[in-house]
Amino acid sequence: MEDFKFISQINDDPQGCSIHMIFEGMLTLQNAPLIKESLKEPSQEYQNVDLITKDVTGIDVSFLNILKSFKEYLETRGKKVNLKIELPYNLNRIISETGISFPMP
Numbered sequence: 001m002e003d004f005k006f007i008s009q010i011n012d013d014p015q016g017c018s019i020h021m022i023f024e025g026m027l028t029l030q031n032a033p034l035i036k037e038s039l040k041e042p043s044q045e046y047q048n049v050d051l052i053t054k055d056v057t058g059i060d061v062s063f064l065n066i067l068k069s070f071k072e073y074l075e076t077r078g079k080k081v082n083l084k085i086e087l088p089y090n091l092n093r094i095i096s097e098t099g100i101s102f103p104m105p
Contacts, residue, residue: 002025002031003025004024004026004031004034005024005055006021006023006035006038007020007024008021008022008038009022010046016046016047017046017047017048018047018049019046019048019050020050020052021038021050021052022052022054023035023051023053023063023067024054024055024056025055025056025058026057026058027053027058027059027060027063028058028059028060028062029060032062032063032066035066036066039066044077044079046079047079047080048079048080048081048082049080049081049082050081050084051067051070051071051081051084052083052086053084053085053086059087059091059095071083
C-alpha cells in the first residue's frame, strides 16, 4: 500500500449535517482495500455526503468504479451526494482520453 490518505470532516451547516470524505494520494487498485475500508466511515448518518479527491498522485478505473458504486449506493438510500474530483492536468487528460465515462469537472 502506498501513499493513500483519507480524511473525513463533519460539517454542521444550516442545511443539516454533512460529511466531507476526502481521498488523497494513490487512488489505485493497490490501495483498494484501504479505500473500501474508509467508506465504512459514518457517511450513512448524514444526509449530505461530499466525495472529494485532491492531491492525487495516481488514479485508475478501480477507484472510479468504487467511487461510482458508493455514490449510487448512498443515493438509493436518499442521500445527496456531491462529487468533487480534483486531478492534476496529466491525470485528468489520461482519464478523458481513454474514454472513461465519469463525471469530471
